[in-house]
Amino acid sequence: EVNLRYVAGIGAVNGGxxxxxxxxxxxxxxxxxxxxxxxxxxxxxxxxxxTALMGFIETLRGPARNDANARDRFLTIMEGEANRMxxxxxxxxxxxxxxxxxxxxxxxxxxxxxxxxSTIKSLEPLASNGGVSLHLEAPATPVEIPAxxxxxxxxxxxxIENAVKYGGSDARVVxxxxxxxxxxxxxxxxxxxxxxxxxxxxxxxxxxTERFYRADSHRSREMGxxxxxxxxxxxxxxxxxxxxxxxxxxxxxxxxTVILPQ
Ligand code: ADP
Numbered sequence: 001e002v003n004l005r006y007v008a009g010i011g012a013v014n015g016g017x018x019x020x021x022x023x024x025x026x027x028x029x030x031x032x033x034x035x036x037x038x039x040x041x042x043x044x045x046x047x048x049x050x051t052a053l054m055g056f057i058e059t060l061r062g063p064a065r066n067d068a069n070a071r072d073r074f075l076t077i078m079e080g081e082a083n084r085m086x087x088x089x090x091x092x093x094x095x096x097x098x099x100x101x102x103x104x105x106x107x108x109x110x111x112x113x114x115x116x117x118s119t120i121k122s123l124e125p126l127a128s129n130g131g132v133s134l135h136l137e138a139p140a141t142p143v144e145i146p147a148x149x150x151x152x153x154x155x156x157x158x159x160i161e162n163a164v165k166y167g168g169s170d171a172r173v174v175x176x177x178x179x180x181x182x183x184x185x186x187x188x189x190x191x192x193x194x195x196x197x198x199x200x201x202x203x204x205x206x207x208x209t210e211r212f213y214r215a216d217s218h219r220s221r222e223m224g225x226x227x228x229x230x231x232x233x234x235x236x237x238x239x240x241x242x243x244x245x246x247x248x249x250x251x252x253x254x255x256x257t258v259i260l261p262q
Pocket of ligand 1: 158162163166167195197198199200208213214215216217220221224225226227228229230231253254
């Protein structure tokens with residue numbers, strides 16, 4: 001694959017000819033660009049809550065020193081900002097781990113349906129807080145796959161949390177064993193996380209699993225999102241030799257489909 005970067009302008013050359021210059025970006029150069037982008041993004045994401053914390057510390061030392069009401073209010077906000085930083089660092093560590101383990105294939109076999117049941121149970125409080133009802137539709141018999149249980153838990157925690165955070169009143173998780181998946185050419189399990197929320201504009205779909213990419217930045221930050229959830233999901237699914245598909249339209253909810261080989 002050749003990646004071209006535009007490096008020169010268009011102009012008149014020798015009385016009329018037009019010249020456009022492109023430069024080939026080698027893979028190494030591209031990796032370097034991506035790393036710099038990533039470091040810039042991380043710094044920005046960390047600096048935002050840090051700046052807020054520093055501002056509040058200053059206010060607490062100065063103007064709000066003797067105001068007990070303001071102190072309580074500010075401490076609550078500061079706690080929120082510290083939690084945001086903590087989540088971000090946690091997600092960065094998770095991402096780092098799954099990226100570096102991508103070539104190792106999990107050997108343990110797990111019952112996916114049972115695992116999803118416990119994942120959903122642990123998310124029940126979050127869902128009922130947000131007024132969202134969560135349902136699992138799975139076969140009554142075990143659905144076994146080779147998988148890393150903690151990582152699979154993380155995949156579905158992230159997807160179901162998103163369905164609760166960004167979705168509507170209803171989120172469903174549907175598990176369907178597939179005798180022979182067309183793309184994988186093997187027996188597989190399909191898990192769909194379906195919500196009835198406002199959905200995602202299709203223009204965002206190709207980039208949705210990029211680190212720090214957000215379709216609705218304001219809503220993501222309001223909900224305490226780090227922008228790393230789907231990047232982590234994608235790497236874990238790759239590691240399991242699976243596939244992730246996202247389908248959505250504005251106003252029509254979203255469907256995240258995970259296919260995992262059996
Ligand atoms: P975040 O931490 O921001 O939730 P993610 O990587 O999990 O980051 O998701 C990336 C973006 O995809 C989110 O910011 C949100 O805009 C969009 N998104 C993810 N899931 C849904 C969904 N079920 N409905 C609508 N938008 C979604």
